[in-house]
Amino acid sequence: MAVKTYREALNDALREEMERDPNVFLMGEEVGLYNGAYKVSKGLLDLFGPKRVVDTPITELGFAGLGVGAAMVGLRPVIEFMTWNFSILAADQVLNSAAKLLYMSGGAFKCPIVFRGPTGAALQLAAQHSQALEGWYAHFPGLKIVTPATPADAKGLLKAAIRDDDPVAVFEGELLYALKGEVPDDEDFVIPLGVADLKREGSDVSIITHGKMLHVALQAAEVLAKDGIEADVLDLRSLRPLDMEAIEATIRKTNRAVYVEEGWPFAGVGAQIATLIQEETFDYLDAPVLRVTQADVPMPYAKNLEKLAKPSVERVVEACNRVLYRKVG
Amino acid sequence: MADAKTAARRKETGRGREGGGLDGLSREELHHLLYQMLLGRRFEEKSAEAYAIGKIGGFLHLYIGQEAVAVGTQAALRPDDYVIDAYREHVQALVKGISARAGMAELYGRIDGCSKGKGGSMHLFSAEHNFMGGWGIVGGQIPMATGIGWAIKYRGEDRVCVCFMGEAAVNQGAFHESLNMAALWKLPVIYIVENNRFGMGTAWERVASLYDISQKANAYAMPSAVADGMDVLDMRRVVLEAVERARKDGTPTLIEARCYRFMGHSMSDPVHGVYRTKEEVEEAKKKDPIRIFIDRLREADLLTDEELNAIDERVQAEVQDAIEFADKSPEPGPEELYRDVYAQIPERGRLFFDSGYRAGKE
Numbered sequence: 270m271a272v273k274t275y276r277e278a279l280n281d282a283l284r285e286e287m288e289r290d291p292n293v294f295l296m297g298e299e300v301g302l303y304n305g306a307y308k309v310s311k312g313l314l315d316l317f318g319p320k321r322v323v324d325t326p327i328t329e330l331g332f333a334g335l336g337v338g339a340a341m342v343g344l345r346p347v348i349e350f351m352t353w354n355f356s357i358l359a360a361d362q363v364l365n366s367a368a369k370l371l372y373m374s375g376g377a378f379k380c381p382i383v384f385r386g387p388t389g390a391a392l393q394l395a396a397q398h399s400q401a402l403e404g405w406y407a408h409f410p411g412l413k414i415v416t417p418a419t420p421a422d423a424k425g426l427l428k429a430a431i432r433d434d435d436p437v438a439v440f441e442g443e444l445l446y447a448l449k450g451e452v453p454d455d456e457d458f459v460i461p462l463g464v465a466d467l468k469r470e471g472s473d474v475s476i477i478t479h480g481k482m483l484h485v486a487l488q489a490a491e492v493l494a495k496d497g498i499e500a501d502v503l504d505l506r507s508l509r510p511l512d513m514e515a516i517e518a519t520i521r522k523t524n525r526a527v528y529v530e531e532g533w534p535f536a537g538v539g540a541q542i543a544t545l546i547q548e549e550t551f552d553y554l555d556a557p558v559l560r561v562t563q564a565d566v567p568m569p570y571a572k573n574l575e576k577l578a579k580p581s582v583e584r585v586v587e588a589c590n591r592v593l594y595r596k597v598g
Numbered sequence: 599m600a601d602a603k604t605a606a607r608r609k610e611t612g613r614g615r616e617g618g619g620l621d622g623l624s625r626e627e628l629h630h631l632l633y634q635m636l637l638g639r640r641f642e643e644k645s646a647e648a649y650a651i652g653k654i655g656g657f658l659h660l661y662i663g664q665e666a667v668a669v670g671t672q673a674a675l676r677p678d679d680y681v682i683d684a685y686r687e688h689v690q691a692l693v694k695g696i697s698a699r700a701g702m703a704e705l706y707g708r709i710d711g712c713s714k715g716k717g718g719s720m721h722l723f724s725a726e727h728n729f730m731g732g733w734g735i736v737g738g739q740i741p742m743a744t745g746i747g748w749a750i751k752y753r754g755e756d757r758v759c760v761c762f763m764g765e766a767a768v769n770q771g772a773f774h775e776s777l778n779m780a781a782l783w784k785l786p787v788i789y790i791v792e793n794n795r796f797g798m799g800t801a802w803e804r805v806a807s808l809y810d811i812s813q814k815a816n817a818y819a820m821p822s823a824v825a826d827g828m829d830v831l832d833m834r835r836v837v838l839e840a841v842e843r844a845r846k847d848g849t850p851t852l853i854e855a856r857c858y859r860f861m862g863h864s865m866s867d868p869v870h871g872v873y874r875t876k877e878e879v880e881e882a883k884k885k886d887p888i889r890i891f892i893d894r895l896r897e898a899d900l901l902t903d904e905e906l907n908a909i910d911e912r913v914q915a916e917v918q919d920a921i922e923f924a925d926k927s928p929e930p931g932p933e934e935l936y937r938d939v940y941a942q943i944p945e946r947g948r949l950f951f952d953s954g955y956r957a958g959k960e
Contacts, residue, residue: 320752331744371940375938
């Protein structure tokens with residue numbers, strides 16, 4: 270174990286997987302000479318050379334599709350989107366090509382590709398650069414969706430994604446890159462997709478979340494603890510596959526749930542989870558499942574408005590109190 | 599269809615050279631090209647009939663009139679070269695090696711189809727034959743072709759990837775993004791634009807600021823050529839040059855193959871009336887690539903009536919057999935519904951969320 274940043278953990282995962290498998294290469298804007306817009310690929314060009322760490326033109330649709338073609342014939346591309354916001358330009362290749370290849374070809378062609386980059390809002394980047402798109406991508410069968418929230422998860426999940434035979438979209442947190450945490454050194458530290466992680470244990474209410482919002486959820490749990498309320502905080506870690514067993518276990522324990530996500534509410538991840546909870550664990554529920562999401566607006570630039578738009582600790586605490594039918598203040 | 603350059607090249611080709619063949623091809627090899635073109639034609643005529651009686655559903659885009667492009671191009675390739683195409687791809691797939699049986703069964707939506715009945719007319723695939731699809735979004739296959747070229751270079755192989763597209767795809771961003779990368783990185787991809795004049799019902803000149811497609815390669819410092827897409831031998835010659843460049847040092851090429859679609863865009867589109875006249879179609883049919891090729895072989899004493907009849911009988915039997923095979927092939931079983939969505943199923947964690955899947959599990 271060593272204390273590393275989320276960024277370093279991702280870098281370790283890339284380096285180790287590129288050392289392990291010569292078919293793995295990294296491609297994207299500024300990933301080589303510039304060491305990555307967020308420095309995730311720092312040093313990799315020096316280690317692996319320009320054949321395997323490839324700076325592209327600004328041409329998201331083109332290099333995403335190039336990755337799909339390379340994956341069709343057995344390479345294992347890691348395609349970096351500088352941010353997932355820009356992946357919208359490449360959506361045809363992610364959604365119409367990568368996600369459908371295996372099925373449309375009757376199993377003839379696999380597509381072992383990773384698309385990765387930061388998702389969600391950072392600070393005052395305004396509407397086009399502040400979107401959490403994992404819920405949108407999760408809508409499409411054929412893709413796997415991973416959302417690491419800690420340095421250890423970042424390493425273990427990215428390694429699993431690279432080794433997976435399906436297209437995996439890894440949604441990193443733009444504000445998490447500098448986050449520090451214990452990370453196993455083991456080169457085979459792989460976290461299987463589809464296994465959620467209970468990041469805090471409690472028995473009064475379940476806060477279920479994914480990605481960066483884990484940290485908002487944990488802070489909310491701290492606030493609640495001071496008030497004598499103990500929350501289970503369940504980090505899904507991957508949305509497809511989804512660890513429904515873990516969701517069911519926490520609901521059976523607490524009988525109340527709040528979903529926290531950075532994305533918008535309509536057909537969002539929380540909408541899906543709330544539906545599954547009511548369909549499959551209705552008898553264990555003592556309150557409706559509530560969601561805390563981004564305000565249903567494009568992200569504003571103004572600092573005060575941006576704060577209002579984002580899910581906050583206060584709103585999570587408030588939602589927990591509501592599902593507990595507690596009157597506070 | 600042919601411009602001055604291609605006409606000159608055809609003349610250059612010479613006749614009756616090299617032991618009674620044409621273009622360095624023997625009598626047998628020439629007959630094989632004719633066989634492939636006829637197979638494509640008859641296969642599609644039969645599929646149109648099957649569509650009319652409801653055996654084939656969905657969209658069906660016929661290639662009739664363009665056979666010289668598929669056959670001429672692929673005559674310049676090796677079996678280990680890759681071919682990828684859009685959705686008017688039946689004949690390309692057959693020429694690449696997918697059997698008429700597997701192709702027709704796919705059109706019928708049956709389990710013995712080359713994509714197990716899950717792709718249909720627009721999504722024919724074969725890993726065995728390096729036929730990389732059958733893609734339904736205009737221009738979508740172009741970046742993938744570029745990636746296949748990338749993989750060839752990555753592995754240091756001397757294969758090539760041929761990417762077919764219709765002329766309408768040239769206006770997509772994917773085309774320009776791909777050509778830029780292929781030229782920049784020297785990827786062995788040959789981009790062949792089948793200019794059949796119409797993107798659905800829209801004539802090329804109505805949507806293109808620059809009529810000459812081959813000139814678009816200049817923007818990417820890429821070699822280009824124009825081929826007579828109605829002439830199988832001209833196609834082969836032009837592609838051979840491009841293949842040689844690609845194998846040598848990865849240089850990509852853009853080829854415009856000028857051809858003509860004799861049928862409507864799809865089965866729901868009339869052959870003429872809205873966007874072209876009956877006279878125009880009839881005029882184009884005078885240059886039917888199969889008829890031209892037959893005339894040419896006859897002129898050079900390379901094809902007798904008996905030989906032609908034998909080839910056509912063989913083709914008709916093969917297509918009839920494919921129809922019977924497809925008709926008898928079972929529909930994919932219900933277990934196929936959720937199969938091959940994912941290659942790797944995790945031990946834990948749910949991948950499918952519909953109530954039907956859950957009901958099946960209980």
